Amino acid sequence: MSKQIHVAVGVIQDSNDRILIAKRPHHLHQGGKWEFPGGKVEKQETTSEALIRELKEEVNLDVASTTPLMEIHHDYGDKKVFLDVHRVTNFSGIAIGVEGQRVEWVKISQLSQYEFPEANKVILEKILS
Ligand SMILES: Nc1nc2c([nH]c(=O)n2[C@H]2C[C@H](O)[C@@H](COP(=O)(O)OP(=O)(O)OP(=O)(O)O)O2)c(=O)[nH]1
Numbered sequence: 001m002s003k004q005i006h007v008a009v010g011v012i013q014d015s016n017d018r019i020l021i022a023k024r025p026h027h028l029h030q031g032g033k034w035e036f037p038g039g040k041v042e043k044q045e046t047t048s049e050a051l052i053r054e055l056k057e058e059v060n061l062d063v064a065s066t067t068p069l070m071e072i073h074h075d076y077g078d079k080k081v082f083l084d085v086h087r088v089t090n091f092s093g094i095a096i097g098v099e100g101q102r103v104e105w106v107k108i109s110q111l112s113q114y115e116f117p118e119a120n121k122v123i124l125e126k127i128l129s
C-alpha cells in the first residue's frame with residue numbers, strides 16, 4: 001500500500017469575496033482540473049509553513065498567516081492524498097501563475113462552474129454553506 005501524500009491546500013479569499021483557483025498542468029496528477037493552490041508538506045515543515053512557501057512559489061502571494069479549515073483523506077486509486085486545508089485571509093501581492101498555470105479570482109457563487117478533483121467536493125460544500 002502506498003503512503004498518503006500530505007498536501008497543504010489554501011482557500012484564499014479576498015475582500016470582494018472571491019477565491020483564488022489555479023489550473024493544474026495537464027501532465028500532473030489530476031491535471032487539467034482547477035485547484036486551490038498548495039502543495040506537498042515537507043518533513044520539517046508545519047502545514048502553515050508549507051502553504052506559505054507554496055503560495056509564494058506557485059502564485060506569488062505573500063501570506064502572513066493561515067488557519068485550519070478542514071482535513072480530507074481521499075484515495076484516487078493511483079494516489080492517496082491527505083488534504084490539509086487552511087484558510088488564508090491575510091496576504092499581500094498580486095496573484096500570478098508563476099509556473100505558467102492559469103489563475104483566476106472567482107466569486108464564491110461561481111465556483112461550482114469549475115471542475116475540481118473529486119476530493120475537493122467537501123471543500124466546495126463547506127465554502128458554499
Ligand atoms: N494543491 C492542491 N492539490 C490538490 C487539490 N485537490 C487534490 O485532490 N489535490 C491533490 C492533487 C495532487 O495529487 C496533490 C498535490 O500534489 P502536487 O504534486 O501538486 O504537489 P506540489 O505542488 O507540491 O507538487 P511538486 O512541486 O512537489 O511536484 O493533491 C487542491 O485543491 N489543491
Ligand SMILES: [Mg+2]
Pocket residue numbers: 037038039040058
Ligand atoms: Mg501544487
